[in-house]
Amino acid sequence: MPTPTRSGAGSSGPTRGRRRARPSAGAARCPARGRGSTVPEADFVSEAVLEQTRCVDVSLSWACNARCRFCSQDPARRPHPGLAERDAARHIWAAWRDGYRRLGFSGGEPTVDPGLERLVALGRRAGFRSIRLQSNGLKLADADYAGLLVDRGLTTVRLSVHGAPSDHDALVGVLGAAALQRRAARVLRSLGCRLGVNMVLTRPALAGLEAGVAEWLREGGVTSFTLIYPRFEGAMAAEAAALAPSFSELAGPLERVMRLLEAEGLEPPLLLHFTPCLLPGYESRMLGWHRFDARVVEPDGRVSDLDESVAASKEFPERCAACAYRARCPGVDRAYLARFGAGEFAPRAARAPSRVRGPSVDPGRRLLTENELCVLRLLSGGALGTEAFLRRAERTPLCQDCRGGQSVTDAAERLVRMGRVRRTFRKGRYEWSAVPD
Secondary structure (H helix, E strand, O other), X not given: OOOOOOOOOOOOOOOOOOOOOOOOOOOOEEEOOOOOOEEEHHHOOOXXXXXXXXXXXXXXXXXXXXXXXXOOOOHHHOOOOOOOHHHHHHHHHHHHHOOOOEEEEEXXXXXXXXXXXXXXXXXXXXXXOEEEEEEOOOHHHOHHHHHHHHHHOOOEEEEEOOOOHHHHHHXXXXXXXXXXXXXXXXXXXXXXXXXXXXXXXXXXXXXOHHHHHHHHHHHHOOOOEEEEOOOOOOHHHHHHHHHOOOHHHHHHHHHHHHHHHHHOOOOOOEEEOOOOOOOOOOHHHEEOOEXXXXXXXXXXXXXXXXXXXXXXXXXXOHHHHHOOOOOOOOOEEHHHHHHHOOOOOOOOOOOOOOOOOOOOOOOOOOOOOHHHHHHHHHHOOOOEEHHHHHHHHHOOHHHOOOOOHHHHHHHHHHHHHOOOEEEEEEOOEEEEEEOOO
């Protein structure tokens, strides 16, 4: 799960591993987000997946080597010393003990922290197989530094990218930042790291949004995107008038990105801080549609539950009461309503049919997903039985998907249908092998 931007992350106090009720395995219907309504159980992620995806996000400091105009962090906090390495280590061990199985590092910019590589190594020793970094990528262009992090246990990097290259440099306040990111992407690919892109949707970046996504598809081979509506906090609070688009302004650019990815045979991007009435049919791609189930550790040591923190910043306009999505909708940010009003949020009489398609199995599809790349890497050394295949996937950074081993075997099945992988049954077991080019 890519790291969401946070609002009031310390407002709900420490959770100490608190867990909310989950749907029972046999129930036909179950509570919806604690609001007393019911929705079909099929809309919820499975119990097994929830166990695999519980994430702790450790924000090491508010320090950063960029000056993003839209940052949700307060620039006045940057001189704060941040989380002491010993305290960060304590939180990592506590999270593993409390059942969290995915570890993320964020900030600020986590790569400016001198203890990052030791904390990544600690996370690996604690037992975390999935260790993610949310980064602007400036330091990751250094192959030696990036290699050190991967050697210590880093599996996934989400690069913060903001529109086309010229827009990106201006928005982050660093000349040449986009070129450094592209170099970082090549380095991370060569190291076998899982790679994705997060884009904050500001008004200056909208014109180049489709071109920016297309460039990362073409040059970076990136197929995993998260599009984020900004929060009106920190630096963004002062810049909102110039930078914040309304959701209505986003509709056209978002539709073009959806069509671009669909034309490539890929899934739509994930969406953060959106509501289903604005993009009906894409709700399964909206972060917050399913709960985050994440613990957040702030640089000053505060600990919070991300679902509770996000819910505390949202509300529902009166007109939402009759909406078919009301039981599951995460709500609208209060700061957004204060700026733009509620006129865009029209209640839906019924749920829209899903517009989300899985990756295509067309043999001509030119871009592969992260899990498909994982499968080909696993099979590059020769044929494997299913058990050996899954064991190796557990040890391979590129294969550390939030949905666990099933998603890797699903990717292998797609590659079989695409003619890129061969599956044969011999001596009582299935064997997988790559089809030579």
